[in-house]
Amino acid sequence: xxxxxxxxxGVSFEDVEAYGAFDISLINDLPLFVDPFLLFxxxxxxxxxxxxxxxxxxxxxxxVSLTGTLRPHLxxxxxxxxxxxxxxxxxxxxxxxxxxxxxxxxRALHQNxxxxxxxxxxxxxxxxxxxxxxxLIKDGVGRDNLSDFTTNLIKGHLAEYTQAFALEHIHPxxxxxxxxxxxxxxxxTRSWAARSFDLPFVGGDYVLLTPKDMLTRDQAWIxxxxxxxxxxxxxxxxxxxxxxxxxxxYLLRVLxxxxxxxxxxxxxxxxxxxxxxxxxxxxxxxxKEDHGEEAVSVAQAKVAAVEKQFVEQIKELVERxxxxxxxxxxxxNTYDEAMQRVRFLKDVIENKGGHRLFYVDxxxxxxxxxxxxxxxxxxxxxxxxxxxxxxxxxxxxxxxASRGAGDKTLVEFKLAANSRLEQNLSSQTPxxxxxxxxxxxxxxxxxHFSQKQQERVERVLASLGLSESPHIVLxxxxxxxxxxxxxx
Numbered sequence: 218x219x220x221x222x223x224x225x226x227g228v229s230f231e232d233v234e235a236y237g238a239f240d241i242s243l244i245n246d247l248p249l250f251v252d253p254f255l256l257f258x259x260x261x262x263x264x265x266x267x268x269x270x271x272x273x274x275x276x277x278x279x280x281v282s283l284t285g286t287l288r289p290h291l292x293x294x295x296x297x298x299x300x301x302x303x304x305x306x307x308x309x310x311x312x313x314x315x316x317x318x319x320x321x322x323x324r325a326l327h328q329n330x331x332x333x334x335x336x337x338x339x340x341x342x343x344x345x346x347x348x349x350x351x352x353l354i355k356d357g358v359g360r361d362n363l364s365d366f367t368t369n370l371i372k373g374h375l376a377e378y379t380q381a382f383a384l385e386h387i388h389p390x391x392x393x394x395x396x397x398x399x400x401x402x403x404x405x406t407r408s409w410a411a412r413s414f415d416l417p418f419v420g421g422d423y424v425l426l427t428p429k430d431m432l433t434r435d436q437a438w439i440x441x442x443x444x445x446x447x448x449x450x451x452x453x454x455x456x457x458x459x460x461x462x463x464x465x466x467y468l469l470r471v472l473x474x475x476x477x478x479x480x481x482x483x484x485x486x487x488x489x490x491x492x493x494x495x496x497x498x499x500x501x502x503x504x505k506e507d508h509g510e511e512a513v514s515v516a517q518a519k520v521a522a523v524e525k526q527f528v529e530q531i532k533e534l535v536e537r538x539x540x541x542x543x544x545x546x547x548x549x550n551t552y553d554e555a556m557q558r559v560r561f562l563k564d565v566i567e568n569k570g571g572h573r574l575f576y577v578d579x580x581x582x583x584x585x586x587x588x589x590x591x592x593x594x595x596x597x598x599x600x601x602x603x604x605x606x607x608x609x610x611x612x613x614x615x616x617x618a619s620r621g622a623g624d625k626t627l628v629e630f631k632l633a634a635n636s637r638l639e640q641n642l643s644s645q646t647p648x649x650x651x652x653x654x655x656x657x658x659x660x661x662x663x664x665h666f667s668q669k670q671q672e673r674v675e676r677v678l679a680s681l682g683l684s685e686s687p688h689i690v691l692x693x694x695x696x697x698x699x700x701x702x703x704x705x
Contacts, residue, residue: 250364296323552657633665
């Protein structure tokens, strides 16, 4: 059963692990990304060189931005990048296709470098320059953009890294010579150069490996949400007395006076303060530099958790519970097949120890996005096309199983802890079904981890008159009511 890089290429997981790479899934992106701070903070001179290369290119973008408005073709050539889908990392819930860094990103970056970050590369407060500053000032450049941008600028290194592994471990029949665009930047001609690499080739595309020690999950070490949470404290401790007074006076004017004000209103006010006083960002970045050793341990723990949840536990579920059965040969229309698989998984989870799939270090899954990734990784082998539904502005359903226009079923996996569960059950599903031309009722799977969560779901279903709905399946993933023999 092929799910991971090692499966498809016929190499051992141990070889991939010993090389220091993450054994990516070639079915679905995994929720990891490259954190540029781990390059900056690394004792490895190669990683430091990669970070220097990123900063050098950022300085080039700063310089051309300060000259004024750029012609459209130059903005596209220098400031836009396609997503590097071939590393199979990121936030896609279906496959590995994201949006990349298009003209919206280019314009936001160009504007930031012209205005608030005109001194990029010549900071005096921090130890170095950090590309992460671009996602601190406003929401126009977010964490996805930062990850894609960093990955593009080190794509040549990732290709060399993958090529070295491939030449030693992968049969020539499973490799191709690939000419990669935008790999190295020529500052004399001010243009990107291409280069060929001998890379693994699966399913009509090449694959890139990524070293685990440059990866993290969720937020980069330097990130906007933390900045907003800590901004008031940073302002209070600014060593520049004049700046400290100005920032605090501004905060007094913009922060809601009501202590019961919604958190969103407070964060929006602080966001305006960040935009008004971008020089404060350097003090936040300096503090993050001073605690850089923590970035490594935090990232290692996050990567280990992803590896356990989406590699080790998925392999156990597939090999131990699913593969020896008829799970992957179930047939019927899309609704019947989906329902059979749900009921099969329900039995595995509730009665055979499969509930452990939803726990890492004793803590239950807290994100529906994780639940949806697990769905993709275990359900991929089917005659149906399992795809992430397109968001048409009214919100997407989780997945659509289809076999042509006449056989379509929407499938939603939800956590009982979701605060919007009742709204989803009562009003959103008909919208999804109409938008997708579904030919069968939507199948909803709700996973709960405690008696309290189960009781809440049951109350919601009762209030909506859905307690007896045949299209809703509750899965009990509690760890405190399973037979002792299923625990490990």
